[in-house]
Amino acid sequence: MGLGKQPAEVTREEILEALKDVRDPELHRSIVELDMVKDVTVANGVVTVHAVLTIGGCPLRETIVEAIRNRVAALGGVRQVEVKLGVMTPEERQALIQKLHGDHGPQARAAFLNPDSPTQVIAVASGKGGVGKSTVTVNLALALARMGYRVGVLDADVYGFSIPRMLGVQGTPTVIDQMVIPLEKDGIRVISMGFMVDEKEAVIWRGPLLHKALTTFISEVHWGELDYLLIDLPPGTGDVSISIAQILPSASMVIVTTPQIAATSVAQRAARMAEKVNMAVVGIIENMSYYLPTPGSEPVYIFGQGGGSQLSQMLKVPLLGQIPLDPLIREGGDQGKPVVSAHPGSLAAQAFMEAAKRLVAQVPVRAQVAPRG
Ligand SMILES: Nc1ncnc2c1ncn2[C@@H]1O[C@H](COP(=O)(O)OP(=O)(O)OP(=O)(O)O)[C@@H](O)[C@H]1O
Ligand SMILES: [Mg+2]
Structure with missing residues (x-):
């Protein structure tokens, strides 16, 4: 040679x-x-x-x-x-920011405030705490990413950020002249208010101050092009959920509930809030639906049965999925290895994949988004 x-x-x-x-x-x-x-x-x-x-x-x-x-x-x-x-130089940075904002037209800095934004924004809500909103948000996001969509997750639970731990993503986002660049994990772009503020500080935000902080924060994140942005809301129907709905009027909502019939009325509160702020509820996810003591055995309905389908009938929206109660889900959440990516073959992961497919059918990707080459 x-x-x-x-x-x-x-x-x-x-x-x-x-x-x-x-x-x-x-x-x-x-x-x-x-x-x-x-x-x-x-x-x-x-x-x-x-x-x-x-x-x-x-x-x-x-x-x-x-x-x-x-x-x-x-x-x-x-x-x-x-x-x-x-x-x-500062001038070069400004030019770059202009260029990036060109992605979404002149309104770019507030891309998701713009109803014409090509990104489907989906808030994950519930009537009460602990039903698995954050778990569902994270696993749905991973399921959508596995389907090839460009996905972002916004952790808006200012009272208890759990997304960073569940996704196993830590760090401080890069900020370029007030433009916040999301962190990334498994191809998902992630922003948590928890990356930016002291948790102790966050809990004292109330009313107008909180609304202002959320608005500023959400409009300063540079997500790039996304097909789906999932938002993990705090439990209940308080300030944050209402603010988010106002800040992102094009968002739709998925409600997470448990199978108890008694939980239905609580979950309905989330639907009422959605109605109040003109958000469309696009589906229900029933979590902790059943437990299989051993693979292939008869399911055990620890939390009762029928809550998800009852709510779906009441609200006339589809039941997108029934997620089993599975220690793999809890362990995955604690270890930052969500079940969809850590155990893709498991029943739980498949239940999330199914739910994601139904979600896409309900809320299809907007046509303006160019398919990736
Ligand atoms: N299907 C499931 N099987 C086993 N554990 C689960 C399941 N869903 C959620 N969990 C566990 O239950 C706990 C509560 O879930 P998660 O934090 O997602 O609920 P949440 O609705 O977001 O709570 P909060 O209202 O506090 O934000 C977590 O420890 C999570 O790992
Ligand atoms: Mg949560």
């Missing part, structure tokens, strides 16, 4: 073309498109790429450098790749 013909030296244009494939890991857009590549020089097979990051100390700088290196090295005629990193 060593004595063979030397490949022709790579050109600057070829490199720029190749770098279009490199995406910013947080912004999900090509670094060329985002003007993060400032210059490329080639001399004797040594390629130097000058790139700028959005912020200094960007936690993903190594990832970007690696991606640039690998992509350029894959071209013929490259002996060595040097990546020189700088940081964007």
Whole structure:
């Protein structure tokens, strides 16, 4: 090989073309498109790429450098790749933010406040606490992601953030000039108010202050393009749920209930709240429906039977799923390994996958969203 013909030296244009494939890991857009590549020089097979990051100390700088290196090295005629990193000027950052907001038109910063947003926003609610809203939110999100949809999860339970623990995602989101970039886990973009505030602080928010904080927060998150955004609401029909419904008027609602008939009237409260704020209830998920002591054995109805179907008849919306009571679900929640991803073959995971399919049938992806290549 060593004595063979030397490949022709790579050109600057070829490199720029190749770098279009490199995406910013947080912004999900090509670094060329985002003007993060400032210059490329080639001399004797040594390629130097000058790139700028959005912020200094960007936690993903190594990832970007690696991606640039690998992509350029894959071209013929490259002996060595040097990546020189700088940081964007405030003007460059503003231009980038403008560009990102172009995704959703001029109203972009408040993309989900816009009824024309292509993202289907689905709030997961219940009449009372502890019925499994957060569990359902997380597992439905993973099920939708497994089906190939682009999914975000917003943890709006300011009184007890459980999404970070359940999904096993921790950290502080990157903030670029007041634009909050969601964290990611298993392909799902996640934002919890818990990432941003001290939990002790959150509980004292009330009424207008809370509403303002939620509005600001929700409108400053850059989700990128999403097919579905699931929102984990706090239990009950209090301030937060009402605020969310007002902030995101295009959202629809899924109600989680347990199988007790007695729980139905409590779950109905969530439906009444939805009606008050003009949110469409699109389905019911009955959680803790039955327990199988051993695989294939007769189900045991620990919490009774019929609550989900009764509520679905009352509200004239489909029962999207019946999720078994399963220790795998609880363990998964505690360990940050939700059952849908940790045990995809389990009965519980299949029940969530079924529910997600029915949800998609009820709330199909909006046509404007371009399918991924
Ligand atoms: N089907 C299930 N099988 C076994 N455990 C479950 C199931 N659903 C939920 N759990 C467990 O029950 C507990 C409560 O669930 P979760 O936190 O999802 O409820 P929630 O409605 O979000 O509660 P809160 O009202 O406090 O926000 C968790 O420990 C969770 O792991
Ligand atoms: Mg919860």
